[in-house]
Amino acid sequence: MSAAPDDLWQVRRMRTQDVAAVLEIERSSYSHPWSERIFHDCLRVGYRAWVVDRAGRSVAGYALASIAVGEAHLLNLCVAESARGHGAAGRLLDVVIARAAAENANELFLEVRPSNRAARRLYARYGFETRGRRPNYYPHRHGREDALVLSKVITI
Numbered sequence: 001m002s003a004a005p006d007d008l009w010q011v012r013r014m015r016t017q018d019v020a021a022v023l024e025i026e027r028s029s030y031s032h033p034w035s036e037r038i039f040h041d042c043l044r045v046g047y048r049a050w051v052v053d054r055a056g057r058s059v060a061g062y063a064l065a066s067i068a069v070g071e072a073h074l075l076n077l078c079v080a081e082s083a084r085g086h087g088a089a090g091r092l093l094d095v096v097i098a099r100a101a102a103e104n105a106n107e108l109f110l111e112v113r114p115s116n117r118a119a120r121r122l123y124a125r126y127g128f129e130t131r132g133r134r135p136n137y138y139p140h141r142h143g144r145e146d147a148l149v150l151s152k153v154i155t156i
């Protein structure tokens, strides 16, 4: 798939039928991908989930979040390698932040690998700040890797 100009991305709710396409992106993007079951469980328990695509074409990325009792957590944000660098993740983040605000969340939290430079640049651009570090949080080829905990205060 060729990448779309930055203004042509469309975000919609993730459906069960999207999971196969989502899983393909997940498996090619992460060294330790989520299983199919995790995605189905997320949809079943009512986590908020979206996909981004270009005018009804194949899924280019997705985001999942939990929003409850004044806090939102970004659980997964991923864009297919062929679509990166064109703002798709930003369109997804815009929707997550708007949804969190609509559900009265005051802050949006996420974890990121310190080594994930593309993601950290994206989150910095969106005003996320580092709040802490979870030691040995992520599996890594050579043992474990810490997670940085980032958050952004949501203003309505």
Ligand SMILES: CC(C)(COP(=O)(O)OP(=O)(O)OC[C@H]1O[C@@H](n2cnc3c(N)ncnc32)[C@H](O)[C@@H]1OP(=O)(O)O)[C@@H](O)C(=O)NCCC(=O)NCCS
Binding pocket: 029, 030, 077, 078, 079, 080, 081, 083, 084, 085, 086, 087, 088, 089, 090, 111, 112, 113, 116, 118, 119, 121, 122, 125
């Ligand atoms: C992090 C991620 C979601 C960003 O998605 P994206 O749609 O490329 O986001 P953007 O277009 O806003 O680009 C984000 C940054 O990465 C850079 N980038 C990443 N991949 C790129 C590529 N293939 N080509 C060009 N630029 C790229 C962009 O230049 C941009 O940096 P900038 O802010 O300095 O300009 C995507 O790289 C990804 O899915 N990575 C694998 C999964 C992952 O790590 N998710 C985050 C978990 S916390």
